[in-house]
Amino acid sequence: MLLAYVEPVEIAKKSTVIFNNIDYGAIFDYAVNSLCKSLGIIYVSGSTYANNIDICLYSGLLNDPCWTCSNLTHDSFKFTNQELEHFNDIRSFLKENALISGEKCQSIIEECINELNIVLPSQSEFSTLFMPLYQKKVLQLLLPQSIQNYQSIEFIPKDRSFPTRTVGSWIGVCLSGSCLIVNTWIKYIMKNKNSTFDINKPFHNWIQINLSMFDGSYYTTGFPNEQDPNCPICSNAKQMVKQDS
Ligand SMILES: [Zn+2]
Known part of the structure; x- marks a missing residue:
């Protein structure tokens, strides 16, 4: 995906949603999110750790x-x-230490060295x-x-991976996470198709599940659909639209 990046971009242009379960690091997630925002398509991310699933x-x-x-x-x-x-x-x-390589990285490194004069x-x-x-x-x-x-x-x-061998992250959690990212997407589509749904009510776009709960249940949490006014990705996407119009 990182090396032959052109291909996923071409596929994304024909898609309506991107599911990301890839554990490469925060900057990879940042890039996929930016790609989705640039295309105006849905982004669903899923991550699992121990017995927890976050969608x-x-x-x-x-x-x-x-x-x-x-x-x-910052941590990346x-x-x-x-x-x-x-x-x-x-x-x-x-x-x-971070698997940073390629032609482009050489030119970024040079730019930094020149600007800092070190x-x-x-x-x-x-x-x-x-x-x-x-x-x-x-x-x-x-x-x-x-x-x-x-x-x-x-x-x-690339972020350093946490050692997960001793804390779980077993196949049941990973598989459930994979199913739930699709489930979350379907719920979102149904919400949009449902004309009785109050659009002023915030959509809970965050689900957190813990499979080890004693009663076998799970809980979901949500936060209001509020944009950070200082978000560089959202601001840039808006600028692009302004420039086009
Ligand atoms: Zn944003």
Whole structure:
């Protein structure tokens, strides 16, 4: 998906919804969300951890919230002190610790080095100056206005995976999560087709389920469909529409 990025973009252009269960990291989710917003299509994300399942649905509509309205991306651009101990060269460090690679990443790295005027950053310059600038540039490149234009998106960081072997995340949870992302999408379509539904009532686009509840039940929670006025993805999608009209 990251390397042959052109293909999923072409498929997305013919789709009405994208389901994302891929555990690559927050910036991958940020990119998929931006792609959906740029196309005005539905984004359903599902994640599982231990016995928990979280499902979120975002309509892709201009005035509705998106994934970025309620999620942060800073941690994906940070490294632990233990990781930083082995810092030597920017390119090899980013490749080894965050799977950042490809032609585009080379040009972003060069831009950052030139702007900061540091050729060989120290460990602290790397984490306090270089990485925040790299983050700013990557998030800018992934905005709806340009998200459809790349050959590959290998310049995004991969998050470290949590060790899940001892806490569950067994097939029952994963399979339930996969079924529920489709279920959430169908519920959303039925809501929109239902003429008696009060559109002023917020749609609960967040479902959290814990399969280990003692009575075998589950609970759902929701938050109002409110957009963050400072969300870069939502703002950029609106700007695109303004420019076109
Ligand atoms: Zn947003």
